[in-house]
Amino acid sequence: MPSNAVLEAKKAKVEQLTELIKGSVSGVLVDYKGITVEEDTKLRKELREAGVKYFVEKNTLLLRAFKEAGIEGLDGYLSGTTALAVSDADQTAPARILGKFAEDAGDEKFHLKAGYIEGEVYDKDGVIALSKIPSKDVLLAQLVGSLKGPMQKLAATLQALSDKKTEGQEEVA
Secondary structure, eight states, X not given: OOOHHHHHHHHHHHHHHHHHHHTOSEEEEEEOTTOOHHHHHHHHHHHHHTTEEEEEOOHHHHHHHHHHHTOOSOGGGOOSSOEEEEESSOSSHHHHHHHXXXXXXXXXXSEEEEEEETTEEEEXXXXXXXXXXXXXXXHHHHHHHHHHHXXXXXXXXXXXXXXXXXXXXXXXX
């Protein structure tokens, strides 16, 4: 039977994990058992640069933290080697980065298990679909680009009308 100190440490860890999960907008669970230290270091660097927290934790502690955070449906995915990537700002960053890494590494080496966005749970296929969504910055750039063309045409048309009126006034004078 574990000592009171060990139990208290586990309770504190679950509280810490629960707060991290509650404060996040998205998270992805992965099985990382086949990657090398070099690959893991590269992955962690990319995640860190995107503002994503990535860590390995015991499945039992994650299970309790998810339940306390009100996220149900991840129980079946919490077995074997598990790492969790969470983001408190970008809803697709963990899925996008880990999805690309899993695709490059191969499914037998590193694979996505499941994920969540704002409490809604997604299976592996859902996380893969989320990983294909461009980042917010890319989507905004695409939106601006699609608006830019029509605005330029409108500006050119208005300028042509203005020039035509100016020419008409010069002929009258």
